[in-house]
Structure formats: structure tokens, C-alpha cells
Amino acid sequence: MEHSDLRERLRRLGVTRGAERVTPPPRRKPRPIEELLPGEILATEQGACFLHREHYPLDYRHGGLSLSALLEHPADVAALLARDERLAALDPTRWAFVDTETTGLAGGTGTYAFLVGVGLFEGDGFTIHQYFMRDYDEEPAQLHALAGVLDRLGAVVSFNGKSFDMPLLETRFTMTRQAPRLSGAPHLDLLPVSRRIWKHRLESCALSNLEEAVLGVQRAQEDVPGWLIPGLYGDYVRSRDAREMPRIFYHNAQDILSLVVLAARLSSLLTHPLASSQDGDIPGEDLYGLGRLLCDLGQGDRGQVALARAVEGCRLRSVRELAMRDLAYQLKRQERRDEALPWWQRLAREEGAIYAFEELAKHYEWHARDIAQALAWTEEALALVQGWPPGPRRREALADLEHRLNRLRQRLALGS
Structure with missing residues (x-):
């Protein structure tokens, strides 16, 4: 009795022993x-x-x-x-x-x-x-x-x-x-x-x-x-x-x-790369990419303006550093070293960029002819690198800076 009741309940639920009673869903007519x-x-x-x-x-x-x-x-x-x-x-x-x-x-x-x-x-x-x-x-x-x-x-x-x-x-x-x-x-x-x-x-x-x-x-x-x-x-x-x-x-x-x-x-x-950048319509990160593109296309003056505005508009610190770095190198290549100088200084002070310290040391040694200033920037860079974790990068940077430091001390001594 229990088995027949169970079979009846399964039948009402649509459960059968095979698939012979299963009706396939109607096929949808394809539309071209x-x-x-x-x-x-x-x-x-x-x-x-x-x-x-x-x-x-x-x-x-x-x-x-x-x-x-x-x-x-x-x-x-x-x-x-x-x-x-x-x-x-x-x-x-x-x-x-x-x-x-x-x-x-x-x-x-x-x-x-x-x-x-x-x-x-x-x-x-x-x-x-x-x-x-x-x-x-x-x-x-x-x-x-x-x-x-x-x-x-x-x-x-x-x-x-x-x-x-x-x-x-x-x-x-x-x-x-x-x-x-x-x-x-x-x-x-x-x-x-x-x-x-x-x-x-x-x-x-x-x-x-x-x-x-x-x-x-x-x-x-x-x-x-x-x-x-x-x-x-x-x-x-x-x-x-x-x-x-x-x-x-x-x-x-x-x-x-x-x-x-x-x-x-x-x-x-x-055509108008900087028309709306002063109002903040162009994010600083985009201005950085645009500035580099303009420089590569031979429009260096407009590219440098875009890079300078990128520095002030960037939210990402890493991109802001890149904008300052590329602008400084652009000015240096054009022999506009005095204009590049404040960017190297910002990179050194704000970002602790060792390459900026080195550029400052080169500038004061070879162009400003101020050995004391070159020595001061080199010593400051050396102090920063000494705080780096041990590794090849630290060893190479220390070797370069110590070599520069010794040469500057010799020049300073000879000059005095």
C-alpha cells in the first residue's frame, strides 16, 4: 500500500521510470x-x-x-x-x-x-x-x-x-x-x-x-x-x-x-592641448602623457608647458615625479640648465630622487663652478643611500657617490 502511494505521488510529480513520456519543449522557429x-x-x-x-x-x-x-x-x-x-x-x-x-x-x-x-x-x-x-x-x-x-x-x-x-x-x-x-x-x-x-x-x-x-x-x-x-x-x-x-x-x-x-x-x-587644463578639466596624469607625446612629436614648447601643469595636477605621486624628471631632462637637453635647476631641486627635496642629487652635483661642479655646492649635494645623496636596504642597488649607488665625493674633495682641496 505504501509503495503504491509512493508511485502515485511520483507520477503526480511527473517522475517516470524512463524518458519515454517526457515531452520535449517546443522548438523555437529560427528567424533570419x-x-x-x-x-x-x-x-x-x-x-x-x-x-x-x-x-x-x-x-x-x-x-x-x-x-x-x-x-x-x-x-x-x-x-x-x-x-x-x-x-x-x-x-x-x-x-x-x-x-x-x-x-x-x-x-x-x-x-x-x-x-x-x-x-x-x-x-x-x-x-x-x-x-x-x-x-x-x-x-x-x-x-x-x-x-x-x-x-x-x-x-x-x-x-x-x-x-x-x-x-x-x-x-x-x-x-x-x-x-x-x-x-x-x-x-x-x-x-x-x-x-x-x-x-x-x-x-x-x-x-x-x-x-x-x-x-x-x-x-x-x-x-x-x-x-x-x-x-x-x-x-x-x-x-x-x-x-x-x-x-x-x-x-x-x-x-x-x-x-x-x-x-x-x-x-x-x-590642437588645443592646454585650453582647459588650467581649469582642471584634464587630469594631471593625462597631461603628463600628453606632454611626453607633444615632445616626441617635435612640439617641445607646448609639451613642456603640459609637463609643468601635470606636476601641479597629478594625484599620483609616482606620475608627478615622472613629470618633473622628464621636464628637467627636456630643459637640460636644450641647454636651459638654469630653468632645469629648480626642478632638480624639487625632485631632490620632495621625492628624494638620487638621480636629481647627481644632476645637481654635476650642475654645480661643471657649470656653476661651485665645488662646495656640488660636494654638499653629493654628501646629502650619500646619506640617503646609506639608509637603503642592503643589495646590489645600494652597493652600486654608494660606489658612484663615494667616487664623486672623493674627486670633489680633491678638487676643493686643490682649489683652496
């Missing part, structure tokens, strides 16, 4: 991409692929800047950022803002760019063309259609595109027996320049971090993390259900819009 996004099926001589376009007016704001902000700067600013003079001769309407979504991040012949987005200024706005292969056999058609728009353009703007996107596209063109496009064209890769400026303040200079910390971009909930994208496309190819694909198209379009405003932000920093 063309039902989910406006676009067109492009028929090419290589087959068909899907194209989705998005058009934005020039005054469209992405984060804190409008797309037109980039057009306010002459092309030679971009040429300076790219370190490629050829870019100065190309109007921004001939720049291709390129971003790819791929089946993996390793690159190589096994990685496909299943979605390639190209943004360009045309007409009265900015248009993003997104070329999508609905299956792997559509790759030749996708690349053939992509070539049609790239052939109209003369330069590339990307984020890490020199290392990833463009080499990958070159490989895919070659694999499909088509000539690579824009190979060797002027290329403004925004990642290395962004790192130069913002790496001292941000833990990561990934585009998503720059959007939040620099550009003021807030993505909508439909965005998808980049690391999920290869898996979502794999699921789509197996199931033929494109319901998740609009999220990837959105992610790709947001990346391209961010390329435009990031290029505008960088151009503004190079």
Missing part, C-alpha cells in the same frame, strides 16, 4: 537576420551576403562630442597622430573607420571576420555599412561587397587595427583569391596614441574603458561583451536563429562611432 534588421541581400558575382546601413546626422552626439567635432580639425592633425604625412592630403570623407567582429581573437587563417563595419562621412552625415556573412560560404561575397566601398576610400582609422583588423582582412581577401584593399594605405590606429595619453591614469586603455572614462559614452542594454561575440555567432550558424545578431551589429556600430569621437578628442588635445 533580414527579418530582424532592415537591410538588403546583396547579390555579387561571388554570391550573396547581407548589408545593413545606419545613417547619423553630423550633429549626432556620441558621448560628450558630436560626430562633426572631428571635421573641425585639419587633416594634418590626424597625420601628426598617425605619424604619416600622407594622411594630411586626404579629406576625412576619404577615411574608412573600420571595425570587425570575428570568430576568434587569435587571428590567422582559421579566424573569419563575419561582420565588417565601415563608417564614412558622406553627404550630410555619417553612414555605417555593415557587411555580414550569414554562413561561412558567403565570405567571398561579403569581401567582394566590402571591396566596393573600400575602393572609394584612401585611409583607415581603427582601434588596434594595425595589429588585428587590417591584417585579418588582408588574410581573408587572400584566402578568397581577392586583392586586399587599403593595404599600405595611411592608417591612424587610435590605440597606441590613446595609451600614450591615458595609460598613467587608467588601468586599461580598452575602448570600453575609454568610452566610460574619457568620452562619456553610455551603451544601451542591448550591447554584448566582446568576448561573447564569437560564441554567439557560432550558435547562430548552427541554429540559423539570428535573434542575438542585432546585439552584435549594435556593438559594432557603437565601436565605430567611438572611433570618430575618440579621433576628435585626440585631435582636440593636439
